[in-house]
Amino acid sequence: MSRRSSRLASLGYYDSNGIPTINYKETPWRSRKRRRVRPQVPEEMISPVEDEFPVCNTFDAEEECSKIKLLLSMLYVFLIIFSVGLAFLISAMSIYRPEQYIEQPCFQIMHKENFKLKWKEPKAEFLPNVALASLGANVVSGRTSASYNWKRPFFCKLFRTCKLVSPGVVIQGSSELLPGNCWSFAGQQGHITINLSHKVPISHVTLGHILKSVSPSGTTPSAPKEFSVYGKKTVEDEGTLLGTFTYDNDGDQFQTFKTEDHSEDMFSSVKLKVNSNWGKPEYTCLYNVRVHGMISSPYSNQKMLE
Secondary structure, eight states, X not given: OOOOOHHHHHTTOBOTTSOBOSSSOOOOOOOOXXXXXXXXXXXXXXXXXXXXXXXXXXXXHHHHHHHHHHXXXXXXXXXXXXXXXXXXXHHHHHHOOGGGGOSSOHHHXXXXXXXXXXXXXXXXXXXXXXXXXXXXXXXXXXXXXXXXXXXXXXXXXXXXXOOOOOGGGGGSOOXXXXXXXXXXXXXXXXXXXXXXXXXXXXXXXXXXXXXXXXXXXXXXTTXXXXXXXXXXXXXXXXXEEEEEEEOOTTSOSEEEEEOOOOTTOOEEEEEEEEEEESSOSSEEEEOEEEXXXXXXXXXXXXXXXX
8 A cells, every 4th residue: 555645634535445535635725915904093083074175155164265266366367467468578579670770871860860869960970071081181281380399308309209290190080089199289279271082062070189087187278169160162262161169178079060051162171270279378289170071962961861
C-alpha cells in the first residue's frame, strides 16, 4: 500500500480501504485584505448643510444672499467697463498711423505753427539762407570795417601763430556759437558788406550772438544792439534801407527780423551796419549773419508759409 497523507485522510480523501475516492478536494485558501473600519461620527457632531450654505428661504438667509448678489453684480459691471475700455484703447492704437503726420514737409508744418502760435517771425533754421559761404557768398573786404587789433602776446607776433578771426566767420552758417569765435571791429559802430549767393528779394535777416549763460563773464556787452540792413543791387550803390532793428541781449541767440516789403527788388548784396552795442566801448562782436529770401519768385516764400 502506498503511503497516505494524514492531512488528506482527515479531509476524507480516502475510503475505508485506503483508496482515494475524491480527486483534488482540497479547500482553496486565499488571503483577503482586511477592510479598514471607519470611525463613526456621532450625529450631533454633524452640522446640517443649511448652516454652511444657507438657502434663501428665511429672512436672515435672504439678506446674506442679497449682499452676495450685489457684490456679483458690481463685479459684472466692472468687468464690462474694463472690457469696453480695453476694446476702445486697442481700436485707437490701430487707427493711429505715424505716416499721416508726414504728408507735408516738416519745415512747412513748422512755418505754419510758428506764425500761428509761437513766434512772430519764423525760425532761421527753416528759411533759405543766401548769405552762406558754402553756397558761394563772400565778404567784400573793401567795404567792411577793419578788424579790431587785439593785444597779442609777444610770441604770437614773433612766430605768427595767433591769427585774428576774419569777417568770413559770420557767413559760415554754424548753428553752434562758441565764445570767442567771432569777428570784432573797433568801437561801437561798424559795418560789413556781403555778396549774396543769389539775387533775391530779401524778406528776413537773422543776427546771432552767444548767450550770457555761455559767456565766461556772464555778460555780453560786446553784442550789437541797434543795427540797420541795406539791400544793394550792385556793390557800388548806396543801397536801399530794409529796416532798423534791435537785438535783444536777453533773448534767443538767433533772432530773426522781417524787413520792409521790397518784393519786386532783386538784391545781389547786403550791408549790415551796427549803430550801437550793449555797453562795450572798445569793440563789438558779430558771430552770425543770415539773409533770407526765395530765389524763384518774390511771393513763393509767402505762399509756402500760408
